[in-house]
Amino acid sequence: MNFDDLLTEEAKKVIRETLDVKKENVNEAFAAQPKQVSVKTDFLSNANVQNHVELYEDYIEKFNNTSAKLDSVDKSSVNSNHSGFRSIKIDETFNMNGAYLHELYFSNIGDTQSRISMDSLSFMRLNRDFGTFDDWQRDFIACGKASRCGWVVTYLNMYTQSYMNCVIDLHSEHVPVGMYPVIVMDLWQHAYYRDYLKDADAYMSAMMKQLRWSVIEKRFEKADRILSIVRGA
Numbered sequence: 001m002n003f004d005d006l007l008t009e010e011a012k013k014v015i016r017e018t019l020d021v022k023k024e025n026v027n028e029a030f031a032a033q034p035k036q037v038s039v040k041t042d043f044l045s046n047a048n049v050q051n052h053v054e055l056y057e058d059y060i061e062k063f064n065n066t067s068a069k070l071d072s073v074d075k076s077s078v079n080s081n082h083s084g085f086r087s088i089k090i091d092e093t094f095n096m097n098g099a100y101l102h103e104l105y106f107s108n109i110g111d112t113q114s115r116i117s118m119d120s121l122s123f124m125r126l127n128r129d130f131g132t133f134d135d136w137q138r139d140f141i142a143c144g145k146a147s148r149c150g151w152v153v154t155y156l157n158m159y160t161q162s163y164m165n166c167v168i169d170l171h172s173e174h175v176p177v178g179m180y181p182v183i184v185m186d187l188w189q190h191a192y193y194r195d196y197l198k199d200a201d202a203y204m205s206a207m208m209k210q211l212r213w214s215v216i217e218k219r220f221e222k223a224d225r226i227l228s229i230v231r232g233a
């Protein structure tokens with residue numbers, strides 16, 4: 001019997017408070033802090049944004065919870081049908097991706113002066129890997145329409161060494177490996193339903209008009225540097 005299993009969460013809380021230990025395990029647990037979010041856009045109401053930010057903060061909290069629990073979970077009886085360890089690992093991915101994708105999404109929308117320069121790295125790379133910039137945009141929007149509850153992400157694919165769009169359902173399914181995300185769009189219903197009801201296409205069209213290309217450009221610059229390292233240059 002694992003001694004940890006004998007303790008209730010309440011008992012563990014009392015012990016941590018008594019010992020003045022902030023986390024379940026000070027040596028291993030990872031604690032993420034929510035980022036300050038400021039989204040000012042003509043196309044989303046303040047109530048919609050605020051509701052969204054609260055969901056993001058909940059992903060951070062749950063990610064921290066899973067990280068702390070993994071420090072003490074029983075690994076001796078792990079199996080693929082039913083085990084606490086498996087459940088927490090799946091939840092860890094779900095909440096970590098939920099937090100990370102939201103940070104990327106919030107910071108790459110809401111630019112009321114949105115415009116992309118034809119000599120920017122973003123424009124040149126999208127042009128190169130999708131045929132034209134308009135082809136990227138058509139593909140990105142098509143991915144949005146194909147998404148259930150999930151995301152559309154333009155990312156640097158380490159395997160093909162080019163930029164691609166992908167459809168992610170939820171936060172833990174259909175996430176390609178070897179991706180570095182540069183443009184992120186939230187297609188969960190909570191992202192738009194308050195303002196657009198079920199019209200995800202109208203929401204998507206509106207968001208495309210306020211992409212924050214200055215932030216996206218920095219990501220492309222970083223992605224290109226990563227690619228240089230991957231290629232061994």
Ligand SMILES: [Fe+2]
Pocket residue numbers: 052055102186188190191
């Ligand atoms: Fe969201």
